[in-house]
Amino acid sequence: MYCLSPGVRARKEGFGLLFYSSKDAKMTFVKSGGLLRIDPGPRGERLLALSGEAGAEGKVVRLLDVLSRKGLIVELRSDQ
Amino acid sequence: MCFREKALLLSYDLTNRYTLTAPVNVTWEITSRCNLRCRHCLSADLMDACHRELDFEESRRFIDSLDRMEVFQVNFGGGEPFLREDFLDILDYAHEKQITTCVSTNGTMVDEALASRLAGMDYMYIQVSLDGAAADANDAIRGKGTFERVISGIEALNRHGFPNLSINTVVMRSNFREILRIYELGRTYGAKTRLSRFRPSGNARRVWEEYRLDRSQLEELSQFLSAHKDVLTGDSFFSITARDRRELGLNMCGAAKMTCSVAPDGTVYPCAFLQDPRFRAGNILDESLESIWQSAAPFEALRSVKIASCEECGRFSLCHGGCPAVAYFLTQSLDRPDPECLAPSPGGSLARDSLGGATDHVRTV
Numbered sequence: 001m002y003c004l005s006p007g008v009r010a011r012k013e014g015f016g017l018l019f020y021s022s023k024d025a026k027m028t029f030v031k032s033g034g035l036l037r038i039d040p041g042p043r044g045e046r047l048l049a050l051s052g053e054a055g056a057e058g059k060v061v062r063l064l065d066v067l068s069r070k071g072l073i074v075e076l077r078s079d080q
Numbered sequence: 081m082c083f084r085e086k087a088l089l090l091s092y093d094l095t096n097r098y099t100l101t102a103p104v105n106v107t108w109e110i111t112s113r114c115n116l117r118c119r120h121c122l123s124a125d126l127m128d129a130c131h132r133e134l135d136f137e138e139s140r141r142f143i144d145s146l147d148r149m150e151v152f153q154v155n156f157g158g159g160e161p162f163l164r165e166d167f168l169d170i171l172d173y174a175h176e177k178q179i180t181t182c183v184s185t186n187g188t189m190v191d192e193a194l195a196s197r198l199a200g201m202d203y204m205y206i207q208v209s210l211d212g213a214a215a216d217a218n219d220a221i222r223g224k225g226t227f228e229r230v231i232s233g234i235e236a237l238n239r240h241g242f243p244n245l246s247i248n249t250v251v252m253r254s255n256f257r258e259i260l261r262i263y264e265l266g267r268t269y270g271a272k273t274r275l276s277r278f279r280p281s282g283n284a285r286r287v288w289e290e291y292r293l294d295r296s297q298l299e300e301l302s303q304f305l306s307a308h309k310d311v312l313t314g315d316s317f318f319s320i321t322a323r324d325r326r327e328l329g330l331n332m333c334g335a336a337k338m339t340c341s342v343a344p345d346g347t348v349y350p351c352a353f354l355q356d357p358r359f360r361a362g363n364i365l366d367e368s369l370e371s372i373w374q375s376a377a378p379f380e381a382l383r384s385v386k387i388a389s390c391e392e393c394g395r396f397s398l399c400h401g402g403c404p405a406v407a408y409f410l411t412q413s414l415d416r417p418d419p420e421c422l423a424p425s426p427g428g429s430l431a432r433d434s435l436g437g438a439t440d441h442v443r444t445v
Contacts, residue, residue: 007203009178011150014098020152022180022203027104027152 002048002064002073003041010038010046010072019072028072035060048073099383100338102149102373107341107352110139110167111159116186118211118222120250120291123159124283126343126355133344134365136166140173142346142364147177149370157184157352159344168197175201182207184248188226190233192240199240207248207274208234213261217254234269246272246312251301252291259304263311275305277316280409281353298422319402319418332400336379340369348372350382353405385414395423 004010007022016032030036035056041047048067050060067073112127121127134142146154154174161167161183174181180203187208190198198206208230212218215227222230237245247266251259263273280288293301302320305311309328313321318331335351342348346364349355361376373379387401401407402418410419 009150009152011101013100018100018104020104020180022152022178025153025180025182025205 001076002068003076004038004046004048005071005074008072012037019067021072028070030063030067032063036063099374102151102370103340104151104334104338105153105155106146106151106369107155107157107339108142109157109159109341109343109352110134110161110170111164112344113163114158114160114186115163115188116160116223116226118186118209118283119287120211120221120252120278120282120284122279122282122284122353123157123355126282127159130343130345130347133164134346136169138346138365139166139170142342142369143170143174143177143179145364145369146174146179149373151179153180153182155182155184160186160189162189162194171201171204175203178203181205184209185233186222186226187230187233190236192236195233195236195240195242198237199242205244205246206237206242207246208237208271209249210247210262210265211249211252212255213258213265217258220254221250221252234271238269245270246274248274248276250276250278251293252278253293253297254291256293256297256301259301263308272310272312273308274312274314275301275316276314277403277406279353279403279406281355281405285409293420295422298420302422318399319406319420320422321398323398331398333382333402333404335404336382340373340379342369348376350379351405353403354408356408382414387415387417390417390421393423395421 008019009022010017010019015029017030017036017038019028019030020026035051035053037049037051039047039049064073068075109123109126111133112123112130114121114123114127162185164170171181171183182205184207187210198204209222210218210227210230211221212227218227218230219225234245234247247262249255249259249262255262259275266273278284278291278293284291298320301317302322305313305317306322306324309325321331335354340348340350340361341352341355342364343355348361348364348369349359350361359378361378362372364372382404385401385404390396390401399418399421402421404414406418406420407416408414
């Protein structure tokens with residue numbers, strides 16, 4: 001499970017998700033279509049939800065990898 | 081960026097194809113009051129015409145609406161924002177909603193107490209205006225004694241460890257030779273340099289011929305920016321951006337696509353430089369910003385501007401025709417090329433040298 005990194009916000013747009021980092025005031029446009037969405041978590045955190053669309057697993061993995069490397073999302077440990 | 085990554089991320093050019101659900105950032109001129117009378121002030125006409133400003137409750141409601149729309153950032157300007165007695169409360173409320181803020185200030189009101197308060201705020205940026213590296217050049221534009229007061233404000237912010245400070249300079253003929261020294265002065269305070277374009281709106285329309293850069297100065301400025309990649313330009317200089325700065329800033333006008341501007345009385349415009357009756361898109365006291373953003377005629381007009389004479393130019397991917405505000409105020413037309421374009425002709429030599437690729441990032445401060 002992933003959530004937005006501290007200081008990062010994201011919203012749904014027609015092409016997918018638009019990320020914004022408060023740390024450097026940069027935007028990232030992500031062509032994720034309907035594969036990813038942002039859901040509220042139980043403690044106010046913003047969780048990244050996966051659509052589970054059949055056949056798109058590879059693209060979702062690549063998206064998560066890119067977003068993680070850019071510091072926009074972090075993986076939650078199982079005890080979090 | 082590798083090919084695989086590029087396939088997943090998009091360039092902000094796509095805002096030509098998609099209308100975003102909301103602005104990414106909103107410029108909010110929160111007051112028309114100012115304690116300076118700068119010769120180039122873009123808001124000078126506004127100060128004469130706009131006597132009402134949103135009160136605190138109206139401001140809170142507006143921030144609530146920005147939060148609902150998921151606007152990420154508000155750039156506060158004016159007038160001088162710190163003249164508002166409730167401005168720190170407005171900043172606090174925006175931060176409560178996790179909206180990043182950037183304040184453009186003339187810096188003259190920043191004392192120890194204010195600097196201390198600002199240093200305690202997260203995700204906040206401050207741009208202090210300075211138009212010369214010494215008193216003579218700066219004060220000729222901004223008024224006698226302002227240089228010393230601005231430096232005093234910057235030093236107070238420094239002493240309290242304010243982290244996200246930049247010095248903003250409007251580049252004009254009178255201070256063109258000062259840019260490097262302003263840059264070096266900023267470094268001594270740990271402040272970034274942000275160069276803004278001198279554009280013919282407000283007072284600047286009246287002193288345009290006196291202060292505008294000529295072509296050779298624009299070319300020199302382009303080279304300076306290439307040599308100093310850490311200098312910020314906001315959305316000012318895409319008309320002269322060389323290929324090697326392509327990934328550092330916008331390559332197109334963001335007005336009505338990524339941003340819009342709200343005047344002190346709540347009137348909405350596509351951009352702070354397009355505050356002209358023709359571009360009045362509505363007022364947030366009468367209708368929601370969301371509705372204005374989605375359907376106001378001036379916004380639709382800007383989104384559909386096509387500068388046909390630029391589309392064959394080699395620089396098109398770098399500027400998309402440049403700044404519509406400059407074109408409008410100098411030619412009375414939105415669909416004319418930016419009059420300060422550096423390409424000698426469509427596809428000219430400078431244009432061919434400046435071809436660039438796409439980028440996925442752009443700073444909003």
